[in-house]
Amino acid sequence: MKQLTEITTPFGEVASAKTLPGSELGWLQQLRDKARAQFERHGLPAKKVEDWKYTSLWSLSQEGFSHDANAVSLDKTELAHVAALEDAYRFVIIDGRFSAELSELEDLEEGLSIKPLAEGLDNAQSMLGEQIDLEKPGLNAINTMLMQDGLVLQVQAGKTISKPVELLVISTAENQKLASHLRNLIQVEADAEVTLLEHYVSLADTEGFTNVVTEVKLDEKATLNHFKLQHESLAHYHIATLASKQAAGSNWHTNNISLGGKLARNDIHSQLLGEESHVTLDGLYLVTGDQHVDNHTRIDHAVPNTTSDEVYKGVLDGNSHAVFNGKVNVHKDAQKTDSSQSNKNLLLSRSCEIDTKPELEIYADDVKCAHGSTVGQIDEQHLFFLRARGLDETAARSLLTYAFAVDVLQRIKSAPMRQALSNVIEKRLPKGA
Amino acid sequence: MLEIKNLHASVEGKEILRGINMTVNPGEVHAIMGPNGAGKSTLSNVLAGRDGYEVTQGEVIYKGENLLELEPEERAQRGVFLAFQYPVEIPGVSNIYLLKAALNAVRKYQGLDEVDAIDFLNLVRDRMKLVKMDEQFLHRNVNEGFSGGEKKRNEILQMAVLEPALAILDETDSGLDIDALRVVAEGVSALRAEDRSIVMITHYQRLLDHIVPDFVHVLSEGKIVKSGDKELAKELEKSGYSWVHDAPEGQTA
Ligand SMILES: Nc1ncnc2c1ncn2[C@@H]1O[C@H](COP(=O)(O)OP(=O)(O)OP(=O)(O)O)[C@@H](O)[C@H]1O
Ligand SMILES: [Mg+2]
Numbered sequence: 001m002k003q004l005t006e007i008t009t010p011f012g013e014v015a016s017a018k019t020l021p022g023s024e025l026g027w028l029q030q031l032r033d034k035a036r037a038q039f040e041r042h043g044l045p046a047k048k049v050e051d052w053k054y055t056s057l058w059s060l061s062q063e064g065f066s067h068d069a070n071a072v073s074l075d076k077t078e079l080a081h082v083a084a085l086e087d088a089y090r091f092v093i094i095d096g097r098f099s100a101e102l103s104e105l106e107d108l109e110e111g112l113s114i115k116p117l118a119e120g121l122d123n124a125q126s127m128l129g130e131q132i133d134l135e136k137p138g139l140n141a142i143n144t145m146l147m148q149d150g151l152v153l154q155v156q157a158g159k160t161i162s163k164p165v166e167l168l169v170i171s172t173a174e175n176q177k178l179a180s181h182l183r184n185l186i187q188v189e190a191d192a193e194v195t196l197l198e199h200y201v202s203l204a205d206t207e208g209f210t211n212v213v214t215e216v217k218l219d220e221k222a223t224l225n226h227f228k229l230q231h232e233s234l235a236h237y238h239i240a241t242l243a244s245k246q247a248a249g250s251n252w253h254t255n256n257i258s259l260g261g262k263l264a265r266n267d268i269h270s271q272l273l274g275e276e277s278h279v280t281l282d283g284l285y286l287v288t289g290d291q292h293v294d295n296h297t298r299i300d301h302a303v304p305n306t307t308s309d310e311v312y313k314g315v316l317d318g319n320s321h322a323v324f325n326g327k328v329n330v331h332k333d334a335q336k337t338d339s340s341q342s343n344k345n346l347l348l349s350r351s352c353e354i355d356t357k358p359e360l361e362i363y364a365d366d367v368k369c370a371h372g373s374t375v376g377q378i379d380e381q382h383l384f385f386l387r388a389r390g391l392d393e394t395a396a397r398s399l400l401t402y403a404f405a406v407d408v409l410q411r412i413k414s415a416p417m418r419q420a421l422s423n424v425i426e427k428r429l430p431k432g433a
Numbered sequence: 434m435l436e437i438k439n440l441h442a443s444v445e446g447k448e449i450l451r452g453i454n455m456t457v458n459p460g461e462v463h464a465i466m467g468p469n470g471a472g473k474s475t476l477s478n479v480l481a482g483r484d485g486y487e488v489t490q491g492e493v494i495y496k497g498e499n500l501l502e503l504e505p506e507e508r509a510q511r512g513v514f515l516a517f518q519y520p521v522e523i524p525g526v527s528n529i530y531l532l533k534a535a536l537n538a539v540r541k542y543q544g545l546d547e548v549d550a551i552d553f554l555n556l557v558r559d560r561m562k563l564v565k566m567d568e569q570f571l572h573r574n575v576n577e578g579f580s581g582g583e584k585k586r587n588e589i590l591q592m593a594v595l596e597p598a599l600a601i602l603d604e605t606d607s608g609l610d611i612d613a614l615r616v617v618a619e620g621v622s623a624l625r626a627e628d629r630s631i632v633m634i635t636h637y638q639r640l641l642d643h644i645v646p647d648f649v650h651v652l653s654e655g656k657i658v659k660s661g662d663k664e665l666a667k668e669l670e671k672s673g674y675s676w677v678h679d680a681p682e683g684q685t686a
Contacts, residue, residue, distance in 0.1 A: 390538030403525025
């Protein structure tokens with residue numbers, strides 16, 4: 001049954017016309033065909049689908065994106081300016097294509113392997129598509145049928161990688177209305193650890209569409225410190241799935257920062273499949289003007305003794321609209337689950353809108369689950385305190401707004417990462433004092 | 434320094450201050466005592482410029498200016514400092530950031546450049562010694578997770594860094610243990626100066642043993658019902674407030 005006749009797109013035709021990486025791999029071809037069949041049946045999700053109630057893909061479906069990019073390059077100094085981390089391995093994708101020339105991947109530490117998708121596919125059969133649900137309403141099917149590039153990162157068992165990795169995805173003005181379908185595969189083997197920043201950025205007011213799926217697999221006692229900074233232009237669409245499967249004793253710390261975009265949607269799924277595994281699922285969204293950001297998170301506590309800690313904060317201004325939906329699912333027998341979730345929103349204008357909803361489903365009886373969400377304005381007592389210390393009202397308001405936002409970054413353990421991300425936030429929300 | 438004349442103020446239509454008269458000269462220390470709910474914090478909030486209070490009569494002159502016409506930050510920049518009875522926690526703003534922003538706001542008003550980073554650090558370190566605070570507090574968020582006593586010390590630290598001309602301390606001694614009380618009192622005493630006036634609101638004689646006031650006032654039901662010297666505080670400690678209520682009006686400073 002075709003549910004979404006009202007939304008039609010040319011994505012299916014693109015899939016027939018293009019030669020995509022891995023076309024020689026039978027298993028991959030089968031997967032792409034399956035994805036295509038799924039997409040042909042369901043199309044893009046419409047607003048009557050519960051998970052897409054507040055986010056309309058209508059305008060995206062009408063944009064007529066291109067899938068062919070002219071090759072572009074970038075000055076190294078300009079690149080350094082765009083990057084968030086100074087001392088990092090850098091994997092650069094520019095207008096949808098990996099650029100070896102712009103990347104900095106020399107002298108990788110022992111145990112770290114980084115490849116572009118096309119080279120990583122040969123060994124990806126056991127990993128690719130395993131963390132996500134192809135049938136879930138959303139863009140996983142489109143991504144699977146059209147994925148053309150991305151980062152394949154692997155850390156060998158027992159290795160702790162000291163330098164962080166920055167995946168820098170740049171949209172330039174050279175290729176307007178370009179759709180990029182990216183797939184990242186991150187595997188951290190047993191007892192290994194790595195830090196990754198996914199960084200999406202536009203140069204100038206480029207119109208475009210980034211559709212990315214990042215799959216994370218953490219083996220026993222592996223640790224991934226993961227950050228996402230989405231900072232694309234106000235004419236950009238960004239739709240992402242980030243999904244992990246975690247084995248026993250593993251740790252996933254993720255912090256998802258959304259600053260840019262006309263429309264940004266993140267579906268984040270943490271699957272705690274081994275005992276003593278832990279996830280910290282933090283996020284921050286700062287939206288203004290006509291921006292729309294939607295974060296749907298889901299944590300599955302599938303076995304006993306797992307923990308999750310989630311803090312999402314948002315600052316809304318102008319006519320912006322933000323959506324937060326946080327599901328926590330404690331499976332039957334997942335005893336001793338300890339889960340806490342909070343979503344706090346600061347509204348700076350009268351015409352912005354927030355829809356926030358925690359959803360707990362608990363099928364075990366010996367669990368600790370706390371959740372809460374707040375929506376509010378700047379605290380008058382805080383404001384008066386700062387003014388009574390001499391800060392003028394505008395400066396005091398800016399400082400409190402910055403402080404509200406940056407609070408969630410204080411949970412980041414690595415000082416250079418915290419600093420880099422705080423700097424980005426400060427550019428957007430000047431402290432004002 | 435400060436002249437309060439026949440000040441009446443109400444909150445949500447309810448009159449709380451009912452004709453306060455008080456003159457504070459440079460270098461003087463005044464103590465205000467009085468029962469719970471008398472209007473002591475209301476008076477300090479009105480002086481600091483908090484929203485929500487309506488001044489219905491009277492005036493307040495500070496250094497020749499009409500204080501009540503100024504915004505809270507303008508009062509602070511001109512040297513009025515209120516140490517809060519209940520200091521607020523401000524997540525995301527570090528103590529050191531607050532101190533620097535506050536000091537620079539005062540300096541800007543005085544036509545001075547922003548404070549030099551090293552001078553600032555030296556100043557803050559010096560003032561932290563005065564209130565015996567550990568340096569780790571500088572990098573913590575303002576009052577976040579501080580104990581009651583630590584919050585009060587933090588207020589005095591801010592005062593010590595800002596060097597106000599008029600400090601109003603609202604129950605800075607409440608909730609302090611005996612040692613902390615001595616530290617805070619010594620800190621405040623050290624800040625006593627010829628060109629600085631201090632108004633201390635307190636319930637206890639103990640503080641006044643450390644910082645001997647020039648004047649003691651009793652505020653009750655929105656009025657100053659009695660004024661005297663340090664002996665008045667001792668009298669109150671012994672006999673409570675009931676006897677002052679019967680005192681004839683007009684014995685105000
Ligand atoms: N915002 C407000 N709304 C309603 N009533 C208020 C408000 N602020 C003060 N009041 C009332 O005004 C009166 C005086 O309060 P205030 O805080 O000034 O007393 P205080 O003398 O400082 O008492 P304490 O010794 O307990 O600190 C009280 O009855 C209080 O309930
Ligand atoms: Mg009080």
